[in-house]
Structure formats: C-alpha cells, structure tokens
Amino acid sequence: SQKIEQNSEALNIQEGKTATLTCNYTNYSPAYLQWYRQDPGRGPVFLLLIRENEKEKRKERLKVTFDTTLKQSLFHITASQPADSATYLCALDGSSASKIIFGSGTRLSIRP
Amino acid sequence: DTAVSQTPKYLVTQMGNDKSIKCEQNLGHDTMYWYKQDSKKFLKIMFSYNNKELIINETVPNRFSPKSPDKAHLNLHINSLELGDSAVYFCASSRTATRQETQYFGPGTRLLVL
Numbered sequence: 001s002q003k004i005e006q007n008s009e010a011l012n013i014q015e016g017k018t019a020t021l022t023c024n025y026t027n028y029s030p031a032y033l034q035w036y037r038q039d040p041g042r043g044p045v046f047l048l049l050i051r052e053n054e055k056e057k058r059k060e061r062l063k064v065t066f067d068t069t070l071k072q073s074l075f076h077i078t079a080s081q082p083a084d085s086a087t088y089l090c091a092l093d094g095s096s097a098s099k100i101i102f103g104s105g106t107r108l109s110i111r112p
Numbered sequence: 113d114t115a116v117s118q119t120p121k122y123l124v125t126q127m128g129n130d131k132s133i134k135c136e137q138n139l140g141h142d143t144m145y146w147y148k149q150d151s152k153k154f155l156k157i158m159f160s161y162n163n164k165e166l167i168i169n170e171t172v173p174n175r176f177s178p179k180s181p182d183k184a185h186l187n188l189h190i191n192s193l194e195l196g197d198s199a200v201y202f203c204a205s206s207r208t209a210t211r212q213e214t215q216y217f218g219p220g221t222r223l224l225v226l
Contacts, residue, residue: 032212043116043202043217044155051212087153093211099168100215102155 002028006090013042014111015082021075021106023102033066033073038087038105047088048075050054080110115139116218118203124224125193130188133221135203143185145204145215146178155202160211163184193225199218 003026013019025035031052036044050057050066050073057064063076077084085104116137125131137144160168161180175191180216184194186203200220206213 023159034214043204043220044215045217046214047214049214089155099157099160099211101157102212104152 002026002092002101004028004090004092004101006088006104006106007058009104010104010107010109012081012109015080017080018078019077019084019108019110021088021108023073023103025071026087028071028092029068032093033064033074034091034100035064035075036089036091037060038089038112042061043096044089044102067107077108082110084108085110116203116205116216118201118218118221120221121219122222122224124226126191127225128189129226130189130192131223132187132192132202133203133223135186135218137184137189137203137205137218139205139207139216140185141205141216142206143206143209143213144180144183146186146188146208147202147204147217149197149200149202149220159186159188160209167209179210193223195225198223198225 005024007022034049035047039045048064050064061078065074087107089105090103091100119134140194145160147155149155158172159178164180177189180186200222202220203218204215206215
C-alpha cells in the first residue's frame with residue numbers, strides 16, 4: 001500500500017541556518033507533491049506544489065525538490081527565522097481524483 | 113471574511129451522544145472534504161464531496177454521516193460517539209476535484225469524548 005514517511009518527527013536548528021525536511025514515499029508514483037505548514041491549533045496552509053516532471057520549485061526562502069527515482073522530496077527553508085517554527089506536512093496526490101495523502105509531519109523549531 | 117469556517121471550535125461530549133460539526137466555504141470551490149487528525153498528528157481523509165455529490169468515502173464507521181446541502185456547505189454528523197472519536201476534525205475545500213488542486217483548510221474542531 002501507499003506509504004509516506006517524513007523521517008524526522010522534530011528538527012531543531014539555529015536561526016539563520018538552512019532547514020531541510022525530507023519526505024519519502026513507497027509503492028507509489030505521485031504526479032504531484034505538495035508541502036503545507038501547520039501552526040499549533042490551526043489548519044494546514046498550502047506552501048508549494050511540485051509536479052513529477054519538475055526537479056525544483058522555489059518561492060522566496062523556500063525550495064522544494066522532487067526526485068522520482070529516489071522517491072523523495074526535500075523541503076528547504078533558507079535563512080531560517082523563529083517565525084518559521086511550525087509543523088510541515090508533505091502531501092501526495094492519491095490514486096483517485098481529489099484524494100491527497102498526508103505525511104505525519106515534521107515539527108521544526110528555529111532557536112534564536 | 114474567513115475562507116473556510118467550522119463550528120464549533122471545541123466540542124466536549126459524553127460517550128454515546130450524537131453531535132454535528134458544520135463547515136462553510138466562501139471561496140466558490142466545487143469540492144469539500146472532511147479530515148481527521150489524531151493525537152499523532154496524522155491527517156487522514158474521511159469524505160470528499162464534489163458539487164454536493166459524494167466522491168470519496170474512506171473506511172469510516174457508518175456512525176459518521178456527511179451531508180452537503182449545497183456546494184458551499186459540508187456538515188458532519190456523528191452518532192453514538194466513542195472515546196476513539198476524540199480528535200481534531202478539519203474541513204477543507206479545493207477549487208475542483210482534480211488531483212493537483214491546493215486544499216484550503218478550516219481552523220479545525222477539537223472533539224473530546226468522555
């Protein structure tokens with residue numbers, strides 16, 4: 001069955017450094033991959049979408065890569081700030097229309 | 113002008129009771145969803161409606177019954193609540209039901225069954 005793993009439950013890094021989060025998937029060939037941010041007590045908020053034929057996507061300090069050979073996506077936040085502290089979820093399109101499958105998330109903490 | 117709103121925000125109730133959660137979106141989207149997020153933060157889809165028609169129905173006990181009176185509203189009714197139903201329930205919407213659509217989430221309803 002389809003499986004998504006975000007291999008760090010929590011990540012703690014120093015302000016100003018680049019945060020790198022990993023999303024791996026198995027038994028699966030998604031056409032799209034999305035990253036969401038979730039703050040405590042709130043719903044997830046969409047950040048970026050990358051298609052299977054795109055290697056990299058950028059938005060301001062965010063960068064996402066998608067390696068369909070490794071079955072992996074990396075999510076980078078450069079020049080990290082304490083305000084970037086949140087849980088980040090990767091999501092893959094499911095086998096049927098409109099269905100998205102979410103990973104369990106990585107809780108990122110940026111210390112000043 | 114909240115995009116996706118849910119009521120109530122908190123719901124504390126006794127086992128065996130019946131409760132409803134309401135969701136409304138003002139984005140003009142065709143597709144709406146219910147997700148359950150458990151204590152381990154796993155977000156799992158429960159149902160999806162497209163233009164008031166049910167298109168996704170995951171393996172959910174039939175105590176859960178969604179209703180979509182129009183495409184801007186998707187309500188969730190839960191009968192005979194059990195302890196394991198305690199979770200955060202999120203409503204979401206997307207412009208269409210196609211696979212690459214971004215989903216817009218509500219603030220969540222925190223359900224605690226005692």
